[in-house]
Amino acid sequence: xxxLLAWSSGKDSAWSLHVLRQGGxxxxxxxTTINESADRVxxxxxxxxxLEAQAEAAGVxxxxxxxxxxxxxxxxxxxxxxxxxxxxxxxxxxIAFGDLFLRDVRDYRERQLAGSGLTPLFPLWGSPTAALxxxxxxxxxxxxxxxxxxxxxxxxxxxxxxxxxxxxDLPPAADPCGENxxxxxxxxxxxxxxxxxxxxxxxxxxxxxxxxxxxxxSL
Numbered sequence: 001x002x003x004l005l006a007w008s009s010g011k012d013s014a015w016s017l018h019v020l021r022q023g024g025x026x027x028x029x030x031x032t033t034i035n036e037s038a039d040r041v042x043x044x045x046x047x048x049x050x051l052e053a054q055a056e057a058a059g060v061x062x063x064x065x066x067x068x069x070x071x072x073x074x075x076x077x078x079x080x081x082x083x084x085x086x087x088x089x090x091x092x093x094x095i096a097f098g099d100l101f102l103r104d105v106r107d108y109r110e111r112q113l114a115g116s117g118l119t120p121l122f123p124l125w126g127s128p129t130a131a132l133x134x135x136x137x138x139x140x141x142x143x144x145x146x147x148x149x150x151x152x153x154x155x156x157x158x159x160x161x162x163x164x165x166x167x168x169d170l171p172p173a174a175d176p177c178g179e180n181x182x183x184x185x186x187x188x189x190x191x192x193x194x195x196x197x198x199x200x201x202x203x204x205x206x207x208x209x210x211x212x213x214x215x216x217x218s219l
Contacts, residue, residue, distance in 0.1 A: 001025055003094040003121060004063070004087050007032045009046045009054060011143040011162055012098030012124060012177065014187035015136050017058060019123040020096055021192070028092065030055055030062050031083060033076070037069035044184045045147050045212040050199065053217065057193040063087075077112065088117040096121035100129055100179045133167055133176040142189035142196070148211050152182035159201050159213030186215055 003020065007013045007030035020027050032051060033042040041051055048064070055062035065083050068075055084095070095118045099105050106122060113120050124132065143162040148155065152174055160166055162185050167176055174182045189196035202214030 001093050001119075002028050002091055003096050004029050004031045004092055004118070005060075006095060006097045007051075007054075007062070008098070008184070009041045009044050009051050009187065010098075010146075010185040011136055011141055011187050012100065014054075014143070014190055014192050015132075015139075015141060016096055016098040016123045017060070018139070018141075018190065018192040020121070023123070025094075025096070025121070025123075027060055027096070029087070030058070030060050031065065031087075031095070032062065033065045033067050033079075035069050035071075036066035042067055042071075043147065044186065046186050046215065047217075049217055050186065050197065050215060053197050054187070054193070057195055057197055059194055080112070081116070084113070084116045084118055092118060094119040094121050096123055098124055100124055100127060100132070100177055102179060129175050129177040129179060130167075133162075134164070136190075137163055137167075140190050141187060143185040143187040144199070144201075144213065144215060145183045146186045146213055146215060147184040149181055149183070150206075150209050150211060152180070155204075155206065155211045157183060158204055158211040159215075 003025050005027045035042050039048050065079050099122055110120055145157055145160050148158045188199050198218035199215050200218045202216045205212045
């Protein structure tokens, strides 16, 4: 099986890459949506330079999908559909996602892929998130919180390490993996990478109720 992996730059997609490889799935490309106005990973706010460094460290080619800003759902679906058509033409059989438990999200992906020629894969689906978060950390995954939703977390969580101390500090209502959108991450080390990425923290920005911790390549 030759698979694409929907790559957000965060811990769940990074761990999915690790799990898929352990299961013998050939992940032959990473598929990422880019806000073409900001030149950053959509929602996570990660710079393209860091995204490209991740792909290099993972040893997997990157396929970036530019999205307009503002981006309508139709814009997103049209560009994703075109990316899927190109993938099928290039011999891909499947596309994997790092979704954990949101049934409506999974149903949406399966509807959009019906008849596309790509089989959807969900390697982390149904994993208890508290145990999964600990498994990632204990397995060597290293990540930083690149974006937090102020409705769910205090702004001070932006930029923090995704580690056991963070899990202890999360409010009880927050999912340990941030699956409800509480936070998004940038993965910079782990068993899915050939070498760690050197990063430093930049400025923190509050935009529309979300706090973004800018991350920069270390010079």
